[in-house]
Amino acid sequence: MSDMPKIAVLGAGHMGPIIARVAVEAGYPVSIAASGDPTKIALIAQVLAPGAEPLWAADAVADADLVVLSMPVHRFTSLDPELVADKLVVDTMNYWPPIDGVVPMFDEPGYGSSEIVARRLSRSTIVKTFNHIGYHELDEERQTAGSPLRRALGVAGDDPTAVDTVAEVVERIGYDTVRLTSLRAARILEPGGPVFGVPLHRAEFERALHTDAITVREGAQS
Numbered sequence: 001m002s003d004m005p006k007i008a009v010l011g012a013g014h015m016g017p018i019i020a021r022v023a024v025e026a027g028y029p030v031s032i033a034a035s036g037d038p039t040k041i042a043l044i045a046q047v048l049a050p051g052a053e054p055l056w057a058a059d060a061v062a063d064a065d066l067v068v069l070s071m072p073v074h075r076f077t078s079l080d081p082e083l084v085a086d087k088l089v090v091d092t093m094n095y096w097p098p099i100d101g102v103v104p105m106f107d108e109p110g111y112g113s114s115e116i117v118a119r120r121l122s123r124s125t126i127v128k129t130f131n132h133i134g135y136h137e138l139d140e141e142r143q144t145a146g147s148p149l150r151r152a153l154g155v156a157g158d159d160p161t162a163v164d165t166v167a168e169v170v171e172r173i174g175y176d177t178v179r180l181t182s183l184r185a186a187r188i189l190e191p192g193g194p195v196f197g198v199p200l201h202r203a204e205f206e207r208a209l210h211t212d213a214i215t216v217r218e219g220a221q222s
Helices: 015-025 038-048 057-062 113-120 135-140 160-173 184-189 202-211
Strands: 007-010 030-033 066-069 088-091 125-128 152-157 176-180
Touching (some): 007 015, 007 057, 015 030, 015 038, 030 038, 030 057, 088 160, 113 125, 125 160, 152 160, 152 184, 152 202, 160 176, 176 202, 184 202
Parallel strands (some): 007 030, 066 088, 088 125, 152 176
């Protein structure tokens, strides 16, 4: 455990506790935080993410090597960028107006939501993943490496080393990864994109990306 990256999950709604649980089960030390007192999410953590430690957000982030943002986008607008400054941040959020309503910060044509997240969190390194799979599926569809049933997830970012770090976590949890060369490319992972909510094996995932003229990193497959 001491050699494994420490993961802090910010968000205790639907997806956050599931990410915390599958990461714990993959061997990672995990903390989870919401917007307030950690005692208010202690039962959630105990039931949905046993082994994840509920903490104040600042304490969770301070000790983390990797911070997962798993909150509604309207709550992200009040997140202090200094909280996650100089951290590797995994953006799992979606901007989906039919569900979330219009959020002015994200309602900017020509930009993907993770590009907007990166602009706000300018001192953090942003990687996009987990947004295009449902929380029940994330828990239930994990498979060992090499399984013909193993589903692929996209991992996108501007920093190749950060993408590799996050992809290793995704793969250890139980999914193949397809690594995208930029946050701009992460737009294909968003609602309305050809891989959003669609269970695909890696070859199928790559074909969908190439059909949409999205760049995939060559030689970065497990």
